[in-house]
Amino acid sequence: MISYAFYLGCVGPLRYPDIENSIRLTLAELGVELLDMEGATCCPAPGAGFKNFDELAALTVSARNISIAEELGLDVMTFCGGCQGSLNWANKLLQSDPERKDRVNELLADMDREYKGTAKIKHLVEVMNEDVGVDHIREIAAGRLEGFKVAVHYGCHVLRPYKVEELDDPEMPRMLDDLVEAWGAESLEFTEKHTCCGAGGGLFANDRDLSLSIMRKKMVQIKELGGDMLVDICPFCHMQFDLGQMQLREKGEDFSIPVFYYNQVLALLMGFDRDQVAFIENTPRDKIIERILSTKMIEV
Amino acid sequence: MEVIELKNADSDFPDLVKKFGGLNLSACYQCGTCSSDCPVSTEFFYRVRRIMRRTALGLKDKVLPEKDIWCCTTCFTCFDRCPQEVNPTDVIVALRRISAREGYTPQASRNTSANITKLGHAVPSLEDIEKKREGIGLPARPPTAASHPEAIDEIQKIVKKRGIAEIIRFNWDKMELEE
Ligand code: SF4
Ligand code: SF4
Numbered sequence A: 001m002i003s004y005a006f007y008l009g010c011v012g013p014l015r016y017p018d019i020e021n022s023i024r025l026t027l028a029e030l031g032v033e034l035l036d037m038e039g040a041t042c043c044p045a046p047g048a049g050f051k052n053f054d055e056l057a058a059l060t061v062s063a064r065n066i067s068i069a070e071e072l073g074l075d076v077m078t079f080c081g082g083c084q085g086s087l088n089w090a091n092k093l094l095q096s097d098p099e100r101k102d103r104v105n106e107l108l109a110d111m112d113r114e115y116k117g118t119a120k121i122k123h124l125v126e127v128m129n130e131d132v133g134v135d136h137i138r139e140i141a142a143g144r145l146e147g148f149k150v151a152v153h154y155g156c157h158v159l160r161p162y163k164v165e166e167l168d169d170p171e172m173p174r175m176l177d178d179l180v181e182a183w184g185a186e187s188l189e190f191t192e193k194h195t196c197c198g199a200g201g202g203l204f205a206n207d208r209d210l211s212l213s214i215m216r217k218k219m220v221q222i223k224e225l226g227g228d229m230l231v232d233i234c235p236f237c238h239m240q241f242d243l244g245q246m247q248l249r250e251k252g253e254d255f256s257i258p259v260f261y262y263n264q265v266l267a268l269l270m271g272f273d274r275d276q277v278a279f280i281e282n283t284p285r286d287k288i289i290e291r292i293l294s295t296k297m298i299e300v
Numbered sequence B: 001m002e003v004i005e006l007k008n009a010d011s012d013f014p015d016l017v018k019k020f021g022g023l024n025l026s027a028c029y030q031c032g033t034c035s036s037d038c039p040v041s042t043e044f045f046y047r048v049r050r051i052m053r054r055t056a057l058g059l060k061d062k063v064l065p066e067k068d069i070w071c072c073t074t075c076f077t078c079f080d081r082c083p084q085e086v087n088p089t090d091v092i093v094a095l096r097r098i099s100a101r102e103g104y105t106p107q108a109s110r111n112t113s114a115n116i117t118k119l120g121h122a123v124p125s126l127e128d129i130e131k132k133r134e135g136i137g138l139p140a141r142p143p144t145a146a147s148h149p150e151a152i153d154e155i156q157k158i159v160k161k162r163g164i165a166e167i168i169r170f171n172w173d174k175m176e177l178e179e
Helices: A011-015 A017-029 A055-072 A081-096 A098-109 A124-132 A134-141 A175-181 A200-206 A208-224 A235-250 A262-269 A286-293 B013-019 B033-037 B048-056 B077-081 B088-101 B107-119 B127-135 B149-162 B164-168
Strands: A002-006 A032-036 A076-078 A121-123 A149-153 A229-232 A259-261
Touching: A002 A055, A011 A017, A011 A235, A011 B127, A017 A032, A017 A124, A017 A259, A017 A262, A017 B127, A032 A124, A055 A081, A055 A098, A055 B149, A076 A081, A076 A124, A081 A098, A081 A121, A081 A235, A098 B149, A121 A124, A124 A134, A124 A175, A124 A262, A134 A175, A134 A262, A149 A175, A149 A208, A175 A262, A200 A208, A200 A235, A200 B107, A208 A235, A229 A235, A229 A262, A235 A259, A259 A262, A262 A286, B013 B048, B013 B088, B033 B048, B033 B077, B048 B088, B077 B088, B088 B164, B107 B149, B107 B164, B149 B164
Parallel strands: A002 A032, A002 A076, A076 A121, A149 A229, A229 A259
Antiparallel strands: none
16 A cells, blocks of 8 residues: 655645545545644645745745655645645755755754655645556546546646646646546547636735636636536635636626536545535536436446 | 836846846846736736846836736746746746835735734634534544644744744734734
8 A cells, every 4th residue: 555644735624625535535445545744734835825925934834844744754645736836846946955955954943843855745646647547547437427528627836837846748738637538528628728727826815806817718618618517636726616606606607617626526436425525615516416426337 | 108217227126036036037038928828918917028027127116016926826837938947937926025025015915924824824724614524524623733733833933033924014912914
């Protein structure tokens, strides 16, 4: 069994615990053990937190988080684009820059901690592809979502900057598409497919209208293509799509595109109860969940 | 057309921006790739290329007080596509650091860092969500700073040593932002 230190971040556990639970339940059954990182904090947000004010403070908070995983002797698994971006940026910068690392460790010494630089930072999409495997997902889904049209959303910081993430081609990534197609579903192609959700950098709160107008462009295209659902791998992008569609509805524009984190749909396909893994939503998902649950295995 | 008076420029400004993290600013040759690929630029008159130019010319009064630098979503598209490796996102973040020291930070961005200082998290734990967590067999609060007050003390040590409270005007006695 492979094990990771499970880095939770903020929006996942504090706003969408059903996402957190869907990850815990599915990965346990898929042979990935997740150990809690006691006392972890905010990552601290790649474009909205301390990084806007002081680089060393941001690096030190990230290094403190990573040091908790180092004590467990494990690599880190994140499930949020922002967390992945912050922690991986800090980790790689500190691994390659002994002077910065010393300055960070001076600050950490004050709390009896040390950052060593021995852990890797992986996003869940990498773990799903490399440790679990697309074939395994294909066996589980057994073609049940054939005919479903899915719009995937990676989230910027999972892939960019490429220099830091080095995970998949940020212009034409496949990792999430492959995982969705393994359900038997079709992953839609559209011009706004890889555009930012509009929430990052503090824009979610700094200018809600501007932030929503970026998100809206994606919704227009998904609707036009007859998309059945949007599947993301970041709780913050998820909040932008889920809550954001409600806010657009209040302004008179209704897209009603159901939004799921990848593991929520996977959990439903694996037989977990909806009330355990997909029950917090501002944009209704009842109909599509019913449809998912009524599908039959068509190939093994 | 707008006439730019370079006599109003601050020739030390580009070096200050480099010091705060915008290291490759001078490599920009104004191709406009960044502006044309930016998700924000299609939605309102926000031009990354123009921010790079104004910054390189030292026109700090046309950059620091502007809302523009706080509208970047840090999507890093321009960072990956700039042919000159200017890393425009880094320049924008450096400009935010300088602009914050002059008191221009939007309230919402100060709030996020105030939350991290108070709670160790960017958002507070909510009673309603805590009940939902318990309902699915998770602890009411996650095993993070939300249930480890000593972790918050550690974050506050970092905040104090690095002077973040002064930059965002966070009052330690009241444990909230000033104004
Ligand atoms: S893409 Fe790079 S070189 Fe071109 S205008 Fe933008 S910052 Fe300058
Ligand atoms: S990182 Fe900021 S400036 Fe660059 S393309 Fe994205 S939103 Fe625009």
